[in-house]
Amino acid sequence: MKTAELADRFLRYFEKRDHTIVPSASLVTDDPALLFTVAGMVPFIPYLSGVVPAPFRRAADIQKCIRTNDIEEVGKTPRHGTFFQMLGNWSFGDYFKEGAITYAWELLTTSEADGGLGFDPKDLWVTVYKDDDEAARLWRTIAGLPEERIQRLDKDTNYWSTGLPGPAGPCSEIFFDQGPAYGIDGGPATDDDRYVEIWNLVFMQYAIDDVTSKYDFRIVGELPQKNIDTGMGLERIAFIKQGVQNMYETDQVRPVLDLASELSGRRYGADHGDDVRMRIIADHVRSSLMLLADGVTPSNEGRGYILRRLMRRGIRSMRLLGVDGPTFPELFAASRDAMKDAYPELGTEYSRLSAYAIAEEETFLRTLAAGTTTLDLSVAETKKSGGTTIAGSEAFLLHDTYGFPIDLTLEIAEEAGLTVDRAAFDTLMLEQRTRAKADARSRKRALADHGVYREFRAKGETVFTGYTDLETESTILGVLVDGVSVDRARTGEVAEVILADTALYAESGGQVADKGIIVGPGYELEVLDVQKPVAGLISHTVEVTSGEVGVGQPATSVVDAVNRRAARQAHSATHLVHAALRDTLGKSATQAGSLNRAGYMRLDFTWGQALSSETRTEIEEIANNAVRDNLEVTTRVVSLDEAKSLGAMALFGEKYGDTVRMVDIGGPWSRELCAGTHVVSSAEIGLVNLVGESSVGASNRRVEALVGLDAFRDLAAERAIVSQLTSTLKTPRDQLPARIAELTASLKAAEKRIAAFEARALTERIPALAANAETVGPHRVVAETIGAASSADDVRSLALGVRDRLGSEPGVVVIGAEVGGRPVVIVATNEAARTAGARAGALAKVAAATLGGGGGGRDDVAQGGGTDATSLPAALSAVKAALGSR
Known part of the structure; x- marks a missing residue:
């Protein structure tokens, strides 16, 4: 039975039993304690807690979920997936335990021919909370289950709460017995993989407080309204009903797994490690596609970071299968084809979604190349120093800065005959996660206040x-x-x-x-x-x-009427700029975020490259032509389906109800779903002045504009600057660019002549500096400060010139200078000095320690620096002392 048919049977069963069928909420949740919708009950929290009155007495849904707390288990177990679909039926003060148990048992055990799921009752076990005698009795009377297949367990498995004061209650879980070939006998209490949990029935009947953990709290009393919250994993049901070994082999996931096998030339089922990697790819590609469809884009923080992590784990897994080139164009298309029947937007919006995925893969492949180069240097330095272990801080830097996976670092190190200080790496990772958890706890406190x-x-x-x-x-x-x-x-x-x-x-x-x-x-x-x-x-x-x-x-x-008027101007201007972008760049340029305040607007949109000055001018002109044409602005409240049929732009990541407010500017030219305030006609906007365009991600750009009086003031300020320049340079306005370019070229030529003069002056100092060499230990040492210098490169050239002047005896040159107000020390050694034990990199670190900074480099030439230029003489003395102690 296909996954889509299983979902359809579930909804039709409950629809016939007077349940309102509720569409899935977005994967992006409003809950401040969560980044994503992590469970089927998340969208219903306001109703379950009583904060918002439920609009229905009973409901059923299929909720999209993302959960990454078990991401390391993905691919290794039969049922861990980051994206999953949760089937649920809900009662808000209507039926309770008897109804929930009756519906679950009837749907599971009714034959497929009669619209049920066709499970054999002898294969089903249930668990109840240890003190819930009522639930145990109902399972015996309704399902006819024998006592030995009703197991009583403790709070850690059979009691539900959020871990916060509020509603809670016991739960009853239904398990499918896969048979003796899959593990030991003894039922779910054995916690063996033989028994697969397929449905959890939560009996939300108590109010709790004094919560110290998810399982340690005080029951205050019964809730005035008892609720039912159930969740049945669609992927788990699918892999059982389809007779496959795990969720990755079901019809909505297997096509990506098979394609990964084909692209890599590795046969699925031949090697456990390869099998895990193919499952990771299949899961993470599907999860990434679904997140993209709900408006999440790759970034380095929050939801975008999770998406980026999923994508990069998928890319890494393909690499471990031996594929170094891009594969997302094929893999994401395969996932789209497997999922679009259930989620049609994946087909209609695929060009936009795939653009993000392909750009992210291209970026990460470059990152892998850069990270590999950095790691290769670390490997070489470790071997040169005689070490066998790469520092944990180096591995963490690669992970945190470059996004370089630790598994890949371990693999490359192993190939080079080295190990990685994993304990140090794990400590740094733990510190980072602790900071993240503290932030999550602060978000959870915000939720408790609701x-x-x-x-x-x-x-x-x-x-x-x-x-x-x-x-x-x-x-x-x-x-x-x-x-x-x-x-x-x-x-x-x-x-x-x-x-x-x-x-x-x-x-x-x-x-x-x-x-x-x-x-x-x-x-x-x-x-x-x-x-x-x-x-x-x-x-x-x-x-x-x-x-x-x-x-x-x-x-x-x-x-505040003045502020509101300016805010309306800015919001309507955002719609004009959005329409102008789509006119200029095409329909794939869609809004990905916006900010409107009095006199200012910014708009993020999907696009992969910078806009030329000509394109920016064209967009600005289209928007201002719309202002000039005094287009009518109309608003209508219509059904969501009607709005979509009329071509209204529905923005991904936004949530819409059954009825929506549609804003037209110039009829269908700009038609969007929007709850904001707007002008009555476009002429009220006054003026749109594009002042900025920048990147906000691999496939996102941002335009910024001033609007109305703020736009005029900005242009007036520019006019004043131009007037001042024409007066100062005694040049007509239309000739200013050429005149400024001429002056800039003259300035650069003058700077070049000055630099050449300063370089000659330094070169002329070489003989005198070399003549001042003193003997320190076995070395001839020149240690001098030269005052200010134009650049560190000039100081380096001087130090190398003095070193060459010292001849073949052991020579060390230490030159200190002030460059841009900061101290710089260059250390140069000749071959004889290095043979005698002098290393430029180590000596530069000695100087830098005195200067309050850092340093290092090669054995023959190195650089140190810091913040305190007055310490340069002391830094040179420290280097001499270090040489004298050898």
Whole structure:
């Protein structure tokens, strides 16, 4: 049975039983404690916790998930995957344990001919929490399971909580017995791979607090509304029903594995190590494709870093299979073909998605080449010094700076007959992970605070009136100080204020929050920020500038009209620039992020190379022509399907409901889904002045523009500069570029003549410096400071000239100079000195230690530096002392 059919059977079963079928949420979650949707329940957290009233009593879904905490296990076990799909059925105060157990057992054991999944009851085991007598009784009566196939386990496996105060409850897991060929008898309690967990039923019935760990807490009492949260892994069900050995061999994953085998010439099943690598490739390519489809792009932080890591692990695995060249064009296309029936956007958006993947592979292949060169130098230096181990810090530098995988470092070192100080590397990695975990914990604390909004959200959604009104009368629903709900806030305090209605725009869709005030009888609040802490609720961060504000008081939100007008101009200008980009570059140039604030806009878009000045001018001209043409700006609230049928741009990574707000500028020319505020007609924008274009990733560019009065002021400032230049240089404006180029060429020629003069002057000092050589131990030593020098290269040339002048006896030259305000020391040794034990690199480090910096180099010539130029004489004395001690 194909994976898609299994998913369809699940949804049809629950749809017939009055469950609302909910589409999958994005892999990118709003939860501040998480980077990704790591479990099927994540999108339902607001409903399960009661912060947001559930819009349905019962639901079913197939949720896309990404989980990387077990990434090292991918490919090694039958069921660990970074991307997976979780089937779930949900009850919010409707059916509970009996209903959940009945539905699960019926769907699993009903024959395939009758629409079920066709499992033989004798192959199924269940576990329950050790004290959950009710669940055990229900499994006996509903499923007819014998007592020995109902195993009672402890909290570590059969109790669910978030690890935070809030809802919790026991769970019951269903396992499939693969048979004696796969392991020992004894049921799931043996924790043996023979028993595959396929479905987890969570009975969310208690409230907990005093949480010290995920399994150590105090049960406060029963929840007023008991919920059901279930999760069944689609990939696990698929590999069992398809009769294959693991999830990597299922129909949605196997095509990539087979292609990796073909491209590498390695047969799958012939070698365990190669098999693991092919599974990693199949999993990571699919996971990367799905992340790209949900708007994540490769970067060095956050979600983008995880995506980059997945891609690079895949590239590394291909390399370990013997393939050094690019393979992503073929591998990603194979994953698209395997997955597009379930996720059609993979087909329609593939050119955009593949551009990121191909660019990332090209970049990393260059990184591997650079890292290999660096590692080769490290190998050579280690061998030259007689060592057998590459320092852990070197391996960590390769990993952290170059993205060079540790496994590859180990492999290359082994080929060279060396080892790597893995313990030191692991220590540095642990320190880095500890910092990351501390950051994750801070995000989790932010999530815990969301429960305080529950009572306010339960009163309904905040009504936003700001599309039409700049002032709105309302009522204070809540006041929070330091995250705690209070009755009132007083003058000087910073607080959060919840209103029933507001004219103030909350930051979203790239548009920053409005500025303004909230006023009422006897008080005034300055609005510092406006956000949506949970779906449907708007919160105002305010400073109480006068009086005292309390719950239940009337309140009027007042928008700063001048700031709003400029913000509207900037947001509408963003739409114009986006449309102009697509007119100029083609439909593959799509928005990947934006920021709009009063007078300024920036737009990130998918494109792989810098824009020429001519292209920038063309984009700017198209946008300003649209301003000149005074295009009508219209907004409509329509269904998402209708908006898409009309060609509206839906931005990847954004989340949309069943109904959306569609903004047209000039009809279909610019048609986007957008909840921001906009001008009434394009002429109100005034002026768009592109002031910057830059790279923000391998396949992303960024344009920045000033808008309206800010654009005019910037052009006026440039006009003033041009006027000053024409006056100073006594040159007409149209001749300024040629005149400045002429002056620049003259300046460079003069600098070149000065440098040549200074170099000659230094060369002329060689005889005198050599004549001052003194005997230190077995060496003739010249140690002098020469004052200021133009460059370190000039000092190096002088030191080498003096060394050559010393002849064949052991000679060491140490020249100190001040270059650009910083001290530089060059050490040069001849062959006789090196034979006598003098090494330039070691001596440069001695000098650098005195200068407060670092140094090193080859045995014949090396450089040191630092920050304290006054220490140059002391640094030279330290080098002489080091020579004298030999």
